[in-house]
Amino acid sequence: MKRNFAVFFALLFMVVLFQAGPVSAAQNEFGQAYSGTLADTNTEDRYTYTLTHSGTFTIDLQSYLGAVSIEVVDENNKEVFSHSVRGGKPDNPAKENYAVDLEEGSYTVIVERYSSSYNGSYRVTADFVSSQANEMEPNNGTEAAQKITLPHEPVTGFLSWNDAEDYYEFDVKQAGKVTIQLDSYLEAVSFSLINHTTDQRVWDNASVREGKPETPKKEFFTVYLEPGKYYAKVSKYSSSYTGKYKLKVSHTAAGNTETEGNNGTVTAQPFPSTGTVKGLISWNDRADYYKLRVKSPTKVNIKASAFFYSEVLLLDENGKQLDRVTTYNGEEDNPHTQIITYSLTPNKDYFVSVGGYYSNSQGVYTLDIPELKPVTVQFKDVSSAYRPAVDYLVRHQITNGLSKTEFGVSKNISRADAAVWLAKALNLNTETARDSGFADVPARAVGAVNALKEEGIVGGKTDTRFGAYDSLTRGEIAIILQRAYQLSGNGSSSFTDVSDRYRDAVDALVANKVTNGISARSFGVSQKLTRGQLAIFLYRLSTK
Structure with missing residues (x-):
């Protein structure tokens, strides 16, 4: 008889001990409501969910307790967030909804008794909406940047609690205009464009604001670039702003005929015998130089055309300024034209320089010197006098x-x-x-x-x-x-x-x-x- 009582109490002790520990589900389903009771014998419950894609993870909690704690941790037990829900009553539960943007992975929801004085029941439901992002993670730095081959379809990216920045690498094979369209569904997001060779920023944390999930904010970043490798970086403006964005990089070749690097008088390009040249002032090429030399006294008309604010100088062989014009208020299909008229002395070097007037003055220009152009038409009725x-x-x-x-x-x-x-x-x-x-x-x-x-x-x-x-x-x-x-x-x-x-x-x-x-x-x-x-x-x- 005594032996039977001893076995009974041992079994009872094991049951009580088991019930006092946390309840854990190996894997829980989205959209399924789970109910639980928190008391001295059960102070917390855990629910584990697996996200197969990045997206928005939501939790609905109904608490019949005076106070309860809810926490979400990742698979490394790092806290995603934690909150307390107060004011619940047995006949009038407190209701709270939480949403957080997360990357693919396993996450655990922990419902825990707030203190020993609060006992009661709750109900929790978790849901998930995929971001539909097609970016290739991980792309969290220049070494891991996702490669984009131009032209390309828009990339959908996603910034989340555990993904603060995305990098995209692209090559500019010909000098020209690069336009980056960023559609932000976030309230605020930051954008940077980085030169691979120099690590310099074309843009550094430019912000795109007032985006909404249902109405994205569209921003266009345009710059003229020389050939090379560049990184587009999209990052969180602050830790509280997460969500989806779309990125598209477009490129239009400038079609410039200049010979780089003609960045000074020493390396100046001889002005083409055709009498005309098409050049480009870009973010990473701020000035171009051309050398003029005539064999006989020649009055030249140097026609400079550009749609951006440019400065065109005529210099003598010692670099002394002889004349200057600026172009401004032009348009790509209707550039502004200015003319430098000057009489050149034979067998002396002159230089024409073109540069952006301001640091952000960029674009295509043309220089035309009709007096240097060869005349291919040979009229039979024109004598030497004419x-x-x-x-x-x-x-x-x-x-x-x-x-x-x-x-x-x-x-x-x-x-x-x-x-x-x-x-x-x-x-x-x-x-x-x-x-x-x-x-x-x-x-x-x-x-x-x-x-x-x-x-x-x-x-x-x-x-x-x-x-x-x-x-x-x-x-x-x-x-x-x-x-x-x-x-x-x-x-x-x-x-x-x-x-x-x-x-x-x-x-x-x-x-x-x-x-x-x-x-x-x-x-x-x-x-x-x-x-x-x-x-x-x-x-x-x-x-x-």
Whole structure:
């Protein structure tokens, strides 16, 4: 009998001892409600869940206790979070919902008695929503960065309690524009772009704010880069901001024809014999230099075009600044153009430098020097007397002649054709000038006539007739050129066929060595102007 009692009490002791320890489930299911009771004999319960993908882990807790503690730990027993739930009653439970963004792995929910004075029951339910991220973890540093081959589909990434930053590696194979689109579903996230070679930051922790799970904040980061390897880094703005983002890197080659590194006078690139070059000022290439050298005295017009705020300098062989222009307020498809005009001395070195005016001034530019361009058109009717002038007009795209073989040197020029030539030579804006009111101007000359009239350079035969197809006379061109180039004379010409109407204009052309007339006594005021004569006049005025 005594032996039976001893066995009974031993068994009872083992049962009590077992019930006093924590209850643990090997693996629990999402969406399943689990109920438990906390008391002196059972102070905590554990529920283990396995996440097969990154995502949002949620816990619903109903507590019928005055106070209870809830904690989540990872598989290394590191605390994810812990909270207390208070105010529960047997007939009116306290309800709390918790959500945390986590990476793939095993996590344990611990429901624990808050203190020995609080006993009662609870119910807990856990759920999980996948982030649908397609990033390749781990990518938490430059050594482990996920490689992106451009072009690529957007990458969906996820920042969580246990993943504070993601790195993506991509190669820029040709210099050009890189655009990074970051769609943030987080309230705030940080973005950095890092140069692999120098470890310098193109952007350092730039923030993207006010994203929401249902309405992402879209931000575009654009920069011009030289070839090389770069890292895009997306990181938590603070520990409290977690969630999903999308990243896409796009690249457009600049198509620049410069030869790197032309970053100073010592390594300056000889200006191309084509007379034009397309260059790039980028984040990691802030200045380009080109060397000029001519064999004969040459007045050059260096046309610099860029859509960004650039600074273009003309330097002598010692690096002394001779001239300077800046471009600004342009657009990619409508760059701003400025011109440096300078007379170069033969057999001396000159340098043209292009740089961004501000540290963030970047983009594509072109330098065009028409005087250096080879003339490939060979007109059969152009003699040596007219060759320099005709070549100048062709180089500067003022005219291309009547055909591939005929310039029309001895043919009369119409008022419409002369207007087109002159507007181009003066670089007038033919797009925005107000309408001239003339009804007889052909479409090809409308813009030129509008611009010349707006500048007060030409008038018409009447208020509505320009005389577009009438031949221009030498007297008329004298007046037009005096106005266009603001010429003044000394009254010393001795032509007998020049009336008071033409006197000042003819004197101005003679004084400025544009023409000496058709003879010592005759200017030829009433004679019709030829295409060859106007070519010489414009050449002399543009290169003097």
